[in-house]
Amino acid sequence: PLGLVDGRLVDLTENVVPMEDRGHQFGDGVYEVTKIYNGQCFALPYHMERLYRSLRELKIPVTYTYEELAGFHAVLLQESGIKEGAVYLQITRGVAPRTHSFPATTVPRLTMSVRPADTANRQMWQDGVKVICLPDERWLRCDIKSLNLLGNILGKQRAKETNCFEGVLVRDGMITEGTSSNFFLVRDGVLWTHPATNLILKGVTRTLLLEKVAPDLGLPVIEKPFTVEFAQGADEAFLSGTTTEVMPVVKIDGKAVNDGTVGPITRQLQAAYKNLIERECF
Ligand code: PLP
Numbered sequence: 001p002l003g004l005v006d007g008r009l010v011d012l013t014e015n016v017v018p019m020e021d022r023g024h025q026f027g028d029g030v031y032e033v034t035k036i037y038n039g040q041c042f043a044l045p046y047h048m049e050r051l052y053r054s055l056r057e058l059k060i061p062v063t064y065t066y067e068e069l070a071g072f073h074a075v076l077l078q079e080s081g082i083k084e085g086a087v088y089l090q091i092t093r094g095v096a097p098r099t100h101s102f103p104a105t106t107v108p109r110l111t112m113s114v115r116p117a118d119t120a121n122r123q124m125w126q127d128g129v130k131v132i133c134l135p136d137e138r139w140l141r142c143d144i145k146s147l148n149l150l151g152n153i154l155g156k157q158r159a160k161e162t163n164c165f166e167g168v169l170v171r172d173g174m175i176t177e178g179t180s181s182n183f184f185l186v187r188d189g190v191l192w193t194h195p196a197t198n199l200i201l202k203g204v205t206r207t208l209l210l211e212k213v214a215p216d217l218g219l220p221v222i223e224k225p226f227t228v229e230f231a232q233g234a235d236e237a238f239l240s241g242t243t244t245e246v247m248p249v250v251k252i253d254g255k256a257v258n259d260g261t262v263g264p265i266t267r268q269l270q271a272a273y274k275n276l277i278e279r280e281c282f
Contacts, residue, residue: 001013001080001113001114001115002076002079002080002113002114003016003076003111003112003113003114004072004075004076004110004111004112004113005109005110005111006109006110006111007068007072007110009075009079012113016111017111018095020095020096020097020098021092021094021095021109022092022093022094022095022096022103022106023090023092023093023109023147024092025098026093026100027146027147027148027149028058028092028093028147029058029060029090029091029092029093029108029146029147030051030054030055030058030060030090030091030144030145030146030147031088031089031090031091031145031146031147032047032048032050032051032088032089032090032145033047033086033087033088033089033242033243034047034073034086034087034089034242035085035086035117035242035243036077036082036083036084036085036086036087036114036117037084037277037281037282038083038084038281038282039077039082039083040077040280040281041070041073041077041087042277042280042281043204043208043280044070044073045066046204046207046208047204047242048066048069048070050145050202050204051069051089051091051145054144054145054146055091055108057141057143057144058093058144058146059102060091060092060093060108061107061108063107063108063110064110069089072089072110072112073087073089073112076112076113076114077114080114082114082115082116084116084117085114085115085116085117086114086115086117086242086243087112087113087114088112088113088114088115089110089111089112090110090111090112090147091108091109091110092108092109092111092147093106093108094106094107094108094109095109117243118243121243121244121245121247124165124247125245125246125247125248125270126262127248127250127262128247128248128249128250128251128261128262129164129165129166129239129247129248129249129250129251130163130164130165130249130250130251130252130254131159131164131165131166131167131168131178131239131249131251131252131253132158132159132162132164132166132167132168132253133167133168133169133170133175133228133252133253134155134158134159134167134168134169134170135169135170135171136151136169136170136171136176136199137151137154137155138151138152138169139151140198140199141198142176142177142198142199142200142201143196143197143198143199143200143201143202145201151169151179152179152180153179155167155169155179156179156180159179165239165247166178166179166180166181166239166244166247166249167179168183168228168231168252170228171199173227174194174225174226174227175194175225175226175227175228175231176194176199176200176225177194177200177201177203178239178241178244180241180244181203181239181240181241181244181247182194182200182201182203182205182206182239182240182241183231183237183238183239183249184206184209184237184238184239184240185226185230185231185234185235185236185237185238186234186235186236186237186263186265186266187230187233187234187235188235189219189220189265190219190220190221190222191209191210191214191219191220191221191222191265192221192222192223192224192226192234193206193210193221193223194223194224194225194226195223195224195225196223203240203241203242204242205240205241205242205244205245205246205273206240208273208276209240209246209269209273210223212276213269213272213273213276214269216272217268217269217272219265219268219269228252228253231252231257232252232253232255232257234257234258235257235258235263235265236248236257236258236262236263236264236265236266237249237250237252237257237266238266238269245270245273246266246269246270246273248262248263248266248270250262
């Protein structure tokens with residue numbers, strides 16, 4: 001398995017992270033995951049734009065241009081030969097003696113890796129998945145794609161232990177998002193999802209669905225919080241994410257959504273999203 005450290009090719013088994021990297025000691029950094037289809041990055045400008053925003057919000061200096069980052073993605077794809085997969089990228093605040101406040105001088109560290117796609121989703125895209133609702137115990141800057149994922153990890157593990165695909169997080173009675181996905185429902189022909197506030201990550205897949213796919217299908221959209229009961233009473237529900245794509249949800253906390261089968265609008269969205277990928281990558 002291949003990786004890049006500050007643009008230099010490494011084998012993933014190499015020891016490349018110094019003890020005092022702030023990513024390692026504090027989770028002081030940000031990341032992105034970009035999907036590879038047919039040997040091409042999908043929606044890379046959206047991911048890099050969000051990366052720059054995350055860096056700005058954390059006051060980590062930007063030391064790579066978009067062209068450089070796109071070039072590193074291309075090198076990883078070229079060298080690995082992976083055609084279907086995902087590239088992981090992270091930037092930390094670099095190496096400094098361990099103190100909470102920012103060091104006076106540091107150079108951010110970029111590490112990247114590429115892996116083949118997981119094929120386990122295929123059947124679930126067809127049949128839909130179950131989700132469990134859990135208290136959203138994360139901090140109040142979920143809009144930053146930071147390395148601090150403990151709330152997400154604990155939620156996903158709880159979902160796994162209860163045989164669910166995803167943990168859907170609930171704050172103050174309202175569904176925010178999944179532990180690694182955004183949550184949507186369909187009611188009376190309208191697409192609903194939580195607004196892009198500090199309480200959720202503004203997913204690239206979510207953006208593409210709201211700005212490209214839904215308008216193309218003539219599907220009206222409302223960005224407004226809703227309760228678990230409202231979601232359980234929806235006509236359809238689904239999750240969105242870079243690797244999750246459009247994943248139908250057929251059961252919420254053991255209760256079937258509608259008749260417990262994948263709905264027609266979810267199917268349309270899946271097909272239209274697939275078209276978008278085909279237009280860009282094939
Ligand atoms: N919400 C959270 C908490 C995530 O971790 C992710 C992605 O992994 C998403 C939403 C979906 O974002 P994207 O569509 O950019 O993958």
